Amino acid sequence: MAATASLPNPTTFSSSSLTRRHHRQPSPSTTTFTPTKQPSSFKPLISLSPTLIRHASVIPYVTNPTSSSSSPSSSPPATSFHGHCYVVRDNIDTDQIIPAEYLTLVPSKPDEYKKLGSYALIGLPESYTTRFIEPGQYSTKYPIIIAGDNFGCGSSREHAPVALGAAGVVAVVAESYARIFFRNSVATGEIYPLESEVRVCDECRTGDVVTIELGESRLVNHTTGKEYKLKPIGDAGPVIEAGGIFAYARKAGMIPA
Amino acid sequence: MTEKIFARASERTKLSPGENVWVNVDVLMTHDVCGPGVIGVFKKEFGDDAKVWDREKVVIIPDHYIFTSDERANRNVDIIRDFSNEQNIKYFYDITDRSNFKANPDYKGVCHIALAQEGHCRPGEILVGTDSHTCTAGAFGQFATGIGNTDAGFVLGTGKILLKVPPTIRFVLDGEMPDYLLAKDLILQIIGEISVSGATYKAMEFVGTTIESLSMEERMTLCNMAIEAGGKNGIVPADATTFKYLEGKTTMSYEPVYSDAQAGYVAEYRIDVTKLEPLVAKPNSPDNRGLARECKDVKLDRVYIGSCTGGKTEDFLAAARVLLASGDKVKVPTYIVPATQKVWMDLYTLPVPGSGGKTCSQIFEQAGCNSPNSPSCGACMGGPLDTYARMNEPQASLLVNY
Numbered sequence: 001m002a003a004t005a006s007l008p009n010p011t012t013f014s015s016s017s018l019t020r021r022h023h024r025q026p027s028p029s030t031t032t033f034t035p036t037k038q039p040s041s042f043k044p045l046i047s048l049s050p051t052l053i054r055h056a057s058v059i060p061y062v063t064n065p066t067s068s069s070s071s072p073s074s075s076p077p078a079t080s081f082h083g084h085c086y087v088v089r090d091n092i093d094t095d096q097i098i099p100a101e102y103l104t105l106v107p108s109k110p111d112e113y114k115k116l117g118s119y120a121l122i123g124l125p126e127s128y129t130t131r132f133i134e135p136g137q138y139s140t141k142y143p144i145i146i147a148g149d150n151f152g153c154g155s156s157r158e159h160a161p162v163a164l165g166a167a168g169v170v171a172v173v174a175e176s177y178a179r180i181f182f183r184n185s186v187a188t189g190e191i192y193p194l195e196s197e198v199r200v201c202d203e204c205r206t207g208d209v210v211t212i213e214l215g216e217s218r219l220v221n222h223t224t225g226k227e228y229k230l231k232p233i234g235d236a237g238p239v240i241e242a243g244g245i246f247a248y249a250r251k252a253g254m255i256p257a
Numbered sequence: 258m259t260e261k262i263f264a265r266a267s268e269r270t271k272l273s274p275g276e277n278v279w280v281n282v283d284v285l286m287t288h289d290v291c292g293p294g295v296i297g298v299f300k301k302e303f304g305d306d307a308k309v310w311d312r313e314k315v316v317i318i319p320d321h322y323i324f325t326s327d328e329r330a331n332r333n334v335d336i337i338r339d340f341s342n343e344q345n346i347k348y349f350y351d352i353t354d355r356s357n358f359k360a361n362p363d364y365k366g367v368c369h370i371a372l373a374q375e376g377h378c379r380p381g382e383i384l385v386g387t388d389s390h391t392c393t394a395g396a397f398g399q400f401a402t403g404i405g406n407t408d409a410g411f412v413l414g415t416g417k418i419l420l421k422v423p424p425t426i427r428f429v430l431d432g433e434m435p436d437y438l439l440a441k442d443l444i445l446q447i448i449g450e451i452s453v454s455g456a457t458y459k460a461m462e463f464v465g466t467t468i469e470s471l472s473m474e475e476r477m478t479l480c481n482m483a484i485e486a487g488g489k490n491g492i493v494p495a496d497a498t499t500f501k502y503l504e505g506k507t508t509m510s511y512e513p514v515y516s517d518a519q520a521g522y523v524a525e526y527r528i529d530v531t532k533l534e535p536l537v538a539k540p541n542s543p544d545n546r547g548l549a550r551e552c553k554d555v556k557l558d559r560v561y562i563g564s565c566t567g568g569k570t571e572d573f574l575a576a577a578r579v580l581l582a583s584g585d586k587v588k589v590p591t592y593i594v595p596a597t598q599k600v601w602m603d604l605y606t607l608p609v610p611g612s613g614g615k616t617c618s619q620i621f622e623q624a625g626c627n628s629p630n631s632p633s634c635g636a637c638m639g640g641p642l643d644t645y646a647r648m649n650e651p652q653a654s655l656l657v658n659y
Contacts (some may be wrong), residue, residue, distance in 0.1 A: 034281045091453060091542065095638075095639075099639065099641060099642065100638040100639040100651060101641060101642065102637055103290045103321075103322075103332060104290075104293050104322060104327060104329035104330045104332075104641065105329070106293040106297060106333070106336075107294045107295070107297070107345065107406060108294050108296075108297020108298055108301060108406070109297065149454060150454040150457070150658075153453060153454065153487060154388040154389065155388075155389045155403075155406055155638070156288075156291075156387060156388055156391075156403035156404060157291070157389075157405070158291070158294065158387075158405030158406040160293075161405075166435075168381070172554060175320065176454065176457070178454070178457065178487055179457055179458050179487065179489055180389060180404065180405065182402050183408065184404075184405035184406075184407065184408070187405060187407040187408050187411075188405070189405045224597070244407060245407060245411060245419075246298075246407070246410075246411065253416075255415070
């Protein structure tokens with residue numbers, strides 16, 4: 001083997017320092033950025049629930065967080081997500097999530113945003129016999145995705161978490177994420193990128209009915225009866241709950257409201 | 258050195274991996290695929306009349322879906338043009354005549370190569386772009402990484418971005434580079450070693466005698482694929498090679514940053530390049546490393562030479578030397594897509610060493626390759642269905658990209 005790994009000066013990092021706390025509560029002395037003009041308000045992600053209610057066999061629900069309008073430094077929101085899950089494997093790349101040919105659709109245009117949703121996960125190989133979205137539909141029956149390692153790897157295209165969010169996904173539970181995908185999920189507030197502690201994708205099957213208790217960092221699979229601990233979403237939670245970095249930044253006083 | 262670049266950009270004396278800091282951005286890049294989305298976010302959040310934080314620090318480069326009749330793709334170039342005019346963006350490399358790329362004096366081509374050629378990559382700086390391969394610019398001893406539309410919209414308005422300081426993996430490459438290897442083989446060796454998630458959230462620092470001997474384009478190839486290992490950024494210390502490359506390309510002053518002797522790394526890999534062989538990444542993953550000689554019986558349907566990874570001048574010179582040495586004609590359709598206008602011109606003007614004065618274009622023609630096509634990202638990521646050299650049915654293609 002030509003390459004050998006040696007650790008002359010290994011710097012060890014405890015797992016806590018590597019949790020994804022991208023958007024920590026800023027201190028009062030943080031610089032305020034002043035762009036020239038201020039726009040409209042942001043709707044919190046939690047209120048975007050219509051796609052979850054439509055399904056016949058199981059009635060999914062999303063409870064409103066008690067702290068949706070309070071300051072960013074409050075305790076984690078008491079939020080639950082419930083519905084069928086769709087299970088994928090490792091290294092699901094952004095080209096599988098939203099193939100390049102659909103990137104002419106601009107996410108900030110509402111009708112194109114909706115169209116992006118209809119193509120979510122259309123790039124998955126044929127080995128995935130159950131389609132994520134039925135042909136002709138704009139949203140999915142599966143508000144929760146369960147995945148293996150390195151979910152969202154590949155391109156930086158923000159269209160990836162956007163397509164999932166537009167299709168009605170509220171959360172992904174993966175073993176690990178690719179960096180830019182995770183960051184984009186938080187910045188847009190489109191989906192909760194949650195991490196499991198074990199390979200949940202090996203123990204769940206597409207169609208299983210699951211509940212995510214966000215405040216307790218817990219995943220329950222009602223079909224198998226098993227429960228799993230999730231890693232806390234941490235400081236990314238309030239950002240996603242606020243609806244993304246802009247909404248959060250306004251709430252936190254980093255940019256004028 | 259990544260930690261030190263972050264420290265300077267956040268006006269702190271010292272930072273450690275894991276810290277979240279607001280850094281000042283030196284250059285923000287976007288292109289035709291993500292630009293419209295970024296602009297949408299910017300206008301929605303900062304207002305229709307808002308102005309970008311610095312019209313000289315935004316570089317807008319149409320390059321992805323250019324030579325196509327796809328209406329939305331064409332519309333997207335119009336959107337970034339309108340915005341550039343409205344904001345008086347200093348660096349917008351426009352294209353209006355799609356039928357003849359040469360009729361567009363400002364048009365460059367592939368964004369990451371254009372950034373380097375136009376002198377926008379400078380040691381010690383922070384460059385972010387709406388493209389995963391923005392990490393290419395790390396070849397210049399700067400921090401460069403890809404971000405999404407929303408993050409970029411935020412930067413457009415404020416000139417700042419919240420980043421977590423990454424820990425660094427050090428790759429020490431020593432030994433004289435054999436003439437049958439290119440930087441692409443080096444990075445494929447590394448990715449095959451650590452996997453597509455081996456460098457997730459980390460900086461990949463490339464040092465050693467081999468690195469010091471590499472040209473800027475070879476260093477760019479190396480850093481370009483840091484993202485294929487999941488890396489946050491790739492980085493090569495700036496040296497005389499860097500400074501020479503930048504001469505005449507930029508008038509802005511810059512201050513290189515270097516790792517301290519006692520800097521901490523989360524892992525270190527040592528590679529003796531004299532022991533390596535040419536490699537390929539087999540379907541379907543960049544970490545599915547294979548020896549080229551073990552794949553010689555794989556039947557190909559086509560070959561595509563292009564992209565930010567493999568479409569630079571030196572990549573074509575290397576390809577030309579191989580074709581020259583074989584003296585044969587190519588057995589499958591071979592597509593040549595230079596990254597930028599400048600690369601295109603080099604194909605037709607630069608003599609290939611050892612060829613008796615022939616240019617790449619002559620060698621490609623004699624070998625039966627298709628003529629060099631308009632510079633852009635081309636078919637690398639597919640693009641609209643009418644993109645040149647796009648594979649629209651299952652085929653085996655040898656791609657000189659990832």
